[in-house]
Amino acid sequence: MTERSRHLSVHVDRPVAEVYAFASDPANLPLWAPGLGGPLVHEDGAWSVLTPHGRARLEMTPLNEHGVLDHVVTTPSGERVHVPLRVVADGAGSEVVFTLRRAPGTSEEEFEQDAERVNADLALLKQVVEAGAAGGAGGPAGA
Template sequence: MISTGRESRHLGVHIDRTVDEVYAYASDPANLPAWARGLGSSIERAGDQWVAQSPMGRVVVAFVPRNELGVLDHDVTLPSGETVHNPVRVIVDGAGCEVVFTLRRQPGMGDAEFERDANMVVADLTRLKELLESARDF
C-alpha cells in the first residue's frame, strides 16, 4: 500500500436496528441536525444543494447517491472553499449494524485538533445510536 502521509482513524458504533433502517435515516440530509451536531445545527435545501450552518460557518453537504452497499460518503465544502471527503459505511453486524466513519487528519492539523474532531464524531455516532434505538418509527 502506498502511504499518502495522512493518518486515518476508523470510528464506529453498533446500532440495534437493521442496516436498511439506519441507512434510510442517516442518508437523508434533512436528519443531520438531529444526530450530526458536529456538522451543524440546521440544514436546508438551497436549489440542488444541502446547506448547513456549522460551527465553521455555512457549509455545503453532498452525499453520494443512495445505494444498496451502505455507502454514506459525503463531501463537506467549507466556507474557505476547501472540500473534505468523509467516508462512512453502514454494515451488517449480527441482527443490527455498525456505522463506521473514517476520520482523516487534514493537512496541518495538530494532534489536539484531530483528537477533538474524533471526539465530535464519536458523540455524533452515539447520538445516532441513541436516537435510532429509542425510536419506534422515524
C-alpha cells in the same frame, strides 16, 4: 494528502436498512450530527450548514444498496473534504463506520477533539435510531 486516518464506529441494535434509511436522509442530520454545524438548509436542490467559518455545502452520495453514506463537505474557503461513512451488517444489527482523516497541519489535540465530536455524533445516531425515531424501509439489499 492526509497524515493519518482513524476508523470510528458504533454498533446500532437495528437492521441495516433502518439505520441506512434514517442516516441517508440529510434532513435527519440535525437529529444525530450536531457536530457538523447548523442550522441545516435545503435550497435550490443543495444542502448546506452554517459553521463557525461560514456556510458549508454538503453533497451526499446517491442512495445505494451498499450502505455507503459518503459525503463531500465544501468548506466556506472552497476546500472539498471527502467524508467516508458506511453502514454495514453486524449480526442482526448494524455497525456505522466513520473514517476520520487528519488533515495536514492539524495538531494531535485538534485531531482528538474531532474524534470526540464524531464519537458523540455516532452515539447520538445510535440513541435516536434505537429509540425508534428512524422508522421506514429501504436501504441496502440483504438487510
